[in-house]
Amino acid sequence: MSVTARQAGSRRRSIRALERVRQGATNRLTAWLRTLPKDRSGIRRDIVVRLGPVDIHIHDRRAVLAEAEAAGIGTPPPARPTPRRPCAGEREPPRRPGGRPMTVENEVATGETRGWIDGHRTDMLADLAAYVSLETPSNDKALLDAGLDWLDGYLEARLGPPAATRRIDGGGRGDIGGRGDGGVYGDIRINDYPGRGGAPILLLAHYDTVWPAGTLASWPFTLDGDQATGPGVFDMKAGLVQLVWALRALEAAGLPRPRLRLLLNGDEEIGSPASRPLIEEAARDAAAVLVFEASADGALKTARKGVGIFHLSFTGVEAHAGLEPAKGASAIDELARAVRRLHDLADPGAGTTVNVGVVSGGTGSNVVAGAARCEVDVRVAGRAEAGRVDAALAALRPHDPRASIEVRGGWNRPVMERGPGTARLFSLARAVALEMGVDLRECSVGGASDGNFAAALGLPVLDGLGAVGAGAHARNEHISVDGMIERTALTAGLLRALAAQS
Secondary structure (H helix, E strand, O other), X not given: OOHHHHXXXXXXXXXHHHHHHHHHHHHHHHHHHHOOOOEEOOEEOOHHHHHOOOOHHHOOOHHHHHHHHHHOOOOOOOOOOOOOOOOOOOOOOOEOOOOOEOOHHHHHHHHHHHHHHHHOHHHHHXXXXXXXXXXXXXXXXXXXXXXXXXHHHHHHHHHOOOOEEEEEOHHHHOOOOOOOOOOOOOOEEEEEEOOEEEEEEEEEEEOOEOOOOOHHHHOOOEEEOXXXXXXXXXXXXXXXXXXXXXXXXXXXXXXXXXXXXXXEEOOHHHOOXXXXXXXXXXXXXXXXXXXXXXXXXXXXXXXXXXXXXXEEEEEOEOEEOOOOHHXXXXXXXXXXXXHHHHHOOOEHHHOEEEEEEEEEEOOOOOEEOOEEEEEEEEEEOOHHHHHHHHHHHHOXXXXXXXXXXXXXXXXXXXXXOOOHHXXXXXXXXXXXXXXXXXXXXXXXXXXXXXXXXXXXXXXXXXXXXOOOEEXXXXXXXXXXXXXXXXXXXXXXXXXXXXXXXX
């Protein structure tokens, strides 16, 4: 046998011996992990099952070194597990955008962060109770001002002072959007916080709710097991509390975060007429936008319909309905004909819905109506459908030439389409969730949010990062406390992953 052959054989035997040592250490570690509860020091006991061989270097290597020394085998620096090709029918292990796979280190950091958050469950619930116990209806400027004053103090106490801040007077912005109500809106707060990278991540959270003043008297914040309820707890006060504690968790763990820009507005529930231009301004130099609206049964929202709110006024000619009906031109008749044409615009297959939700008109049953009006809600899934609806509204003409039709209003929120940037952002969030053992889902919804404005500018938008629960705008509004802990950990992991990409 040649020297070269002997050397090759010796090398193969050494490799096999080294592999036996490593496999033995891995087996001992696996057996130890299986004796532990679900979480310990951030290590889930099912690491080995889901991610393959454990990366030894994050654990105690003394046993490995001792066994290697007894076998007379050198111990080079440990390597990461070699990626394997998936078996038939098996999904490839999730990877972050750019091809970086999930690692045991990621899982450890995620588990430790979640453990820290769970350890502050009582503090989070106290914060949520205090926030929900502040009434902030969209139409009450005094209560909105008091609510934002509280939030200013809360954010500084929990996160420290921002690097820069602005408070814009919503009440001084006039009648924006043609609502005809004089325009008294909640103020807008914009805080910038330092972090890694150049372009900031824009964080959106509204503090107004649909619940009128006095609601708390009959429906206070209540905790019952895993369920917390109260006006605005789901939409969307829990979302902001989750964001705050995600940032605290990163700080406590010494983990990085990206540059952040937080925008709080008090007019979202009425269409964001005052805050829309400020949201668009804040988004223009952002890398991505995260919206802390409630989830859809746990799913993130990667697409939302555009929303049009239109006010139609019909003017006719009044006359006595019995004596001289021919001299009149009925505004109600014009309204009825228009309603039929409007509902015919609906195309469920294309995602377009049309609802005439409010009608009024006339002065008496014996008078040919001289005036009538209706309010129309339109939802579209694409810009082409919005154009089709616009054209149909512009083409409305009265049946009686003596009558007239006026159309006011417009597209309250543009379509939020799932573009490539949003798809990549969701993939990143899903990879983080998998590190937590959570199979994160995405969906498209008919409701709109402030994320629509940012998406229309071409930015990646991830919506629905807020509470897990149900009952928005209803008396059964509630959240899951366990869901709040999970979503807080997800947010912390996502921000850490975004910082790593900066």
